[in-house]
Amino acid sequence: xxxxxxxxxxxxxxxxxxxxxxxxxxxxxxxxxxxxxxxxxxxxxxxxxxxxxxxxxxxxxxxxxxxxxxxxxxxxxxxxxxxxxxxxxxxxxxxxxxxxxxxxxxxxxxxxxxxxxxxxxxxxxxxxx
Amino acid sequence: xxxxxxxxxxxxxxxxxxxxxxxxxxxxxxxxxxxxxxxxxxxxxxxxxxxxxxxxxxxxxxxxxxxxxxxxxxxxxxxxxxxxxxxxxxxxxxxxxxxxxxxxxxxxxxxxxxxxxxxxxxxxxxxxxxxxxxxxxxxxxxxxxxxxxxxxxxxxx
Numbered sequence: 001x002x003x004x005x006x007x008x009x010x011x012x013x014x015x016x017x018x019x020x021x022x023x024x025x026x027x028x029x030x031x032x033x034x035x036x037x038x039x040x041x042x043x044x045x046x047x048x049x050x051x052x053x054x055x056x057x058x059x060x061x062x063x064x065x066x067x068x069x070x071x072x073x074x075x076x077x078x079x080x081x082x083x084x085x086x087x088x089x090x091x092x093x094x095x096x097x098x099x100x101x102x103x104x105x106x107x108x109x110x111x112x113x114x115x116x117x118x119x120x121x122x123x124x125x126x127x128x129x
Numbered sequence: 130x131x132x133x134x135x136x137x138x139x140x141x142x143x144x145x146x147x148x149x150x151x152x153x154x155x156x157x158x159x160x161x162x163x164x165x166x167x168x169x170x171x172x173x174x175x176x177x178x179x180x181x182x183x184x185x186x187x188x189x190x191x192x193x194x195x196x197x198x199x200x201x202x203x204x205x206x207x208x209x210x211x212x213x214x215x216x217x218x219x220x221x222x223x224x225x226x227x228x229x230x231x232x233x234x235x236x237x238x239x240x241x242x243x244x245x246x247x248x249x250x251x252x253x254x255x256x257x258x259x260x261x262x263x264x265x266x267x268x269x270x271x272x273x274x275x276x277x278x279x280x281x282x283x284x285x286x
Binding site for chain 2: 034068069070071098099100101102103104105107108111116
């Protein structure tokens with residue numbers, strides 16, 4: 001029997017956005033494109049708050065396969081999430097990586113936030129366009 | 130003032146001078162200056178996917194600068210990190226495209242990392258000023274990309 005599952009509607013547009021899925025105490029975030037300011041601000045509010053629900057047995061996944069490198073506001077929104085994750089004792093954290101430059105940006109932000117020890121990358125497609 | 134071909138050729142060489150500045154952690158101002166800041170500006174780098182529109186293009190250059198902020202192999206060297214070779218420029222009215230081979234050498238702590246990839250740049254003349262509106266570089270080989278990724282993860286070259 002499936003446990004409780006709750007998914008947010010897509011925030012943003014096809015060009016840039018994200019959605020959050022809570023299922024069985026695990027958290028999955030899918031992000032794509034380049035975020036305009038309002039999407040960055042929504043991410044900064046919704047996703048770190050959702051991450052606070054993670055428990056020691058929880059799994060966190062950020063699917064960034066379609067995410068482009070972000071500007072100042074988008075990076076700050078991601079930092080807010082990573083700073084929360086750095087403080088939480090969840091079981092496993094994974095970032096699904098596609099665009100190599102986005103992966104490098106996320107890697108840099110994770111290190112800045114002290115979250116590089118609790119999140120690992122998984123390459124899911126060839127690098128490039 | 131030279132011919133249109135001379136002017137377009139000059140701006141493409143200046144683009145690679147700006148790239149060397151960026152890779153040497155000397156900032157992105159020269160790179161920003163060499164582009165027309167239009168919504169049809171486009172760029173694709175040796176690692177990464179398409180950036181479309183000046184906002185995304187500039188973010189990609191900013192991130193490239195952040196990535197190479199970890200690179201110290203040229204801190205005490207005067208040779209170029211890279212440059213464009215065999216550049217051929219064709220002018221058609223107020224637009225010009227240049228094809229060439231970008232070659233670079235990075236001095237990593239464990240080895241020299243070389244790159245040789247085909248590149249295309251498009252320059253446009255707006256109000257008499259030639260600037261870049263498009264840059265495309267082939268994807269770098271996986272081992273080159275992996276080495277740069279390791280540099281970012283480690284925080285040093």
